[in-house]
Amino acid sequence: MxxxxxxxxxxxxxxxxxxxxxxxxxxxxxxxxxxxxxxxxxxxxxxxxxxxxxxxxxxxxxxxxxxxxxxxxxxxxxxxxxxxxxxxxxxYIPGGSLREVANDAGPLRPAEALSITAEVFDALAFAHSRGVTHRDIKPDNVLLARPWPEWGPGDVRVSDFGISDVVGEKIRQTTGLIGTPQYMPPELISQGRSGPAGDVYSAGVLLYELLAGRTPFAGPGTDFSVAYRHVSSRPPRLPVNDGLWDTLDLLLSKDPAQRPAAADAAAALRRLAPGLAGYAALARGQAPEEFDDVERPATLVRGAFTDAELTALAAAPPSAEETVVPDLGEAGSATIARPIPRRQVLPQPENRAEEPAAVPFWRTRKALLLAGSAVLLLAVMVAGFIVLSPGSQQAAPAAAGEQLSAQVPGQALPTGLTISRSAVYEPSSGETRLTLTYAAQKAPLSGNFLEVIPGLAEADTCPAVSWAGAAVSRNQGSVTGVDVGCGWNLSGLQVSAGSSVEVTAKVPVAPADQQELDAWLRSGAEATAAAAQDPDVLGSAYPAQRLMGVEVRTPARVVTPSPLKITLVPVWASGPDELNPLYVSPAAGKPSQMLTAVAGGEKGVRFSDGCGGALAVDSSGLTVTALQITPECTVRASVGNFTELQSPRFGITSREASGD
Incomplete structure (x- = not known):
């Protein structure tokens, strides 16, 4: 029909x-x-x-x-x-899709491929900051505002968020597979879950295809064979320079926690592009007949298929009889939205005899130890399923250790904000629980807050973090102006005057000892403070952490009787910002977001006479009128936690004296 x-x-x-x-x-x-x-x-x-x-x-x-x-x-x-x-x-986007470009133009020059993919990452970064994942990134869903020969920067448009999910920071556990086999992240195949890191992986596959003219795991076999290579095989090395390959290899990491955030990936590609401007496109290569396997833990797909069974399924020809293969669609490049067939996995006779009779379901427990490996994996039992992910290996070295805890007390910032940090490493879970306590002094504080969560070592990638207590997204330097690695943007917090709120985060870092935990917690606090106090940062982001002071500005001369124009100018580490005032009296319209963030709005602002009765302040404390002639006068102000503010001296004259 x-x-x-x-x-x-x-x-x-x-x-x-x-x-x-x-x-x-x-x-x-x-x-x-x-x-x-x-x-x-x-x-x-x-x-x-x-x-x-x-x-x-x-x-x-x-x-x-x-x-x-x-x-x-x-x-x-x-x-x-x-x-x-x-x-x-x-x-309607008239320029066509990247699928048409890939089919017609073949492999692109590296600089072109990097520029296009960076814009795809820009779109993903924006979506991820709003709690949305795409889950089906591929050339078909990337459109151009102008046809390929006329394409230029800013012409990329990502489409088809129809199978996306609103996810926040918690990765959603799916009831089936949604995506395209050639672009599916390994965690979707092996564990049935997807998230922002899965989008990064799929965009990495897209970049590989734009460079090579084919996806990394295209080759012989069924569509399931293609999909399973994402879990089991290394992407074939492309003949590109080491910097580009290292970045691409990181995007295609089997471990979601090792992949960069979309915003960080976009920045990395843009850093690489100028150095590759003179490089020609690669010749379109043939897909290999065989792929190099990766060492990995035993895998269960939705609790139904063991690692050995997956390998057999991937190797089975399409015509094999009595083979139950998950239906992944008509072709490896077609989107599918279908549940994985479920079946009961019957124990093999030889394994059944070796298992204790009291726990027959866990017949695959032996698979937790890989031959030749010294890595102890974390076994997690969830509703009768075992899910083993590559990221669990990180906690193994410290699994037998004792619980560790550390604290970094905060110092009050000029706005009255104090951020205290505590961390507890629990070997049984392999995670460190971080608690951030935001306390306010004289004024309520709100708005966005910056927090840097680094890896254990400087060379480590930014860890994946599971948050509770706030709406959290990755800090985007292009939006906030604060360019810091491993930064997070915490929003929706409301800290009442004289009270505090807590935000918690589970971080997959496993410190070896107390000294390493102390250093990690301290490094996050120091990196956050350094970013908030960076004098090179312009703009008004994170005002509760970055506002250093407030200047009270008035005209040098005021005519009586008339309202006094007062401008409250924010002072950042970079200096006063006249272009973005906190407040202007007499006021018109709603108070600025900055004022709301650091003082609770107009209720946190009060003016008073600083020249012995020459000024009149109305009952709200917000409008000041010049009444008496005086050669020198000042106005005092209180703004949130900034309570001892005073303007420079100004004169009050009469209309006759001014010549008006």
Whole structure:
């Protein structure tokens, strides 16, 4: 059954044009709006209309994209519900997709591939900062505002967030696989979970394809064979310089915790691009017949397939009889949204005899020890499933140690904010629990707060962090102006005057001893303070941590009787910021976000007469009027925790004396 026909009406405001694409759950058409604009519409397939989960996913695409208003993301304009037909209306991007570029142009020059992928990472960084993952990054879902020969910086648009999930910092456990086999991150195949790090991996596959003309694990076998290579095989080395390969290899790390955040990946690619400007594109190579395996722990797919069984499934030819292979779609590059078939795994006779009769379910426990490995893996029992991830190896060296704890007391900042930090390393979990205590003195504090969570050593990548107590996203230097590695943006905190709030974080770091834990906790505190007090940082981000003082500005001369214009100027480590005042009296409109963050809004501001009755202050304490002539006068001010402020001296004259 066809979804639509050219010329057919779509709701009351649109008419179908041409079909320009199709995906797992819908087709994409050009449409003409009533005002003559050409837009695009994604229409749900009729065969899915009775599937509640797919309908929910389709409807969610609109709400997700409405919250993702960024130039690097295709914006949604409308949603049409017409009988059994659902359609999302979005901007039409005329330049085609990267799939067409990859097919027609072949491998791209490294500088071009890096520039395009950096813009994809920009889109992902924005989405991740809003708690959204894409989960199906591939060339088909990356569009260009202008056709390839005319392409330029800023033309990349990421589309099709229809199978994305709103996730926050906690990685969601799925009930099946959603994605594209050639681009699926290994944790989605092996453990059925995905998150922002999975998007980074898929974008790394995209970069590999733009450089090589093929995906890293394309080759012989079934679509499941291709997908399983993400778990079991190393990506074949490309003939590019070491810096580019090291970055690409990091993006394709089997361990999600080892991959950089999307914003960090974008910055890394942009640093590499200028040095590769003169490099030619690689020749399109053939996919290898065999792949190098990686050493890895035993793997269970959704609690159903053991590592040995997965290997057998991956090696099975498509025509093999009596082989239950997860259905991953028609082709390795097609999006699928299907559950993995579940079945009971019957114990093998030879293993059954070796296991204790009291615990027959855990017949695969022997697989926890790899031959030739000295790594002890963490076994976690969740609802009858064992999930072993590569990241669990990090905790193994200290698993037999004692619990460690450390504290770093905070010092009050000029705004009255004190940040105290404590950490407890628990060997049984292999994680360090970090507690941040934010305390306020005389004024309520709110807004965004910066926190740097480094690795144990300087060379370590930024650890993955699971937060509780605040809405948290990665710090984006391009947005906040604070360029610091391993930085996090904590929002939604409200610290009342004289009280405190706590935020906790689980960090997968395993210090070897008390000295290493103390050094790690201290390094995070010092890095956070250094970033907040960096004199090179401009802008008004993180005001509760960065505001150093407030200057009270008035005109040099005031005419009586008239209101006195008072400007409260924030002072950062870089100096006074006249362009972004905290407050201007007499006030017009809502108070600035900065004022709300450091003083609770206008209620935290008060002015008073500093010249013996020459000034009159209204009952709110916010409007000052010049009443008496005097050659020298000052106005005093209190702003949140800044209580002893005073303006420079100014004169008050009469209208006659001023000549007005």
């Amino acid at each position: 066809q979804l639509a026909q050219s010329g057919q009406a779509l709701g009351a405001s649109y008419r179908f044009g041409e079909r320009v694409g199709s995906g797992a759950v819908g087709e994409v058409w050009t449409i003409t709006a009533a005002d003559g604009r050409t837009l695009a519409a994604k229409v749900l397939r009729p065969e899915h209309a009775d599937d509640p989960s797919l309908v929910e996913r389709f409807v969610r695409e609109r709400s997700v994209l409405l919250a993702l208003q960024d130039r690097s993301i295709v914006p949604v304009r409308d949603m049409v519900v017409e009988g059994p037909r659902l359609a999302i209306v979005m901007d």
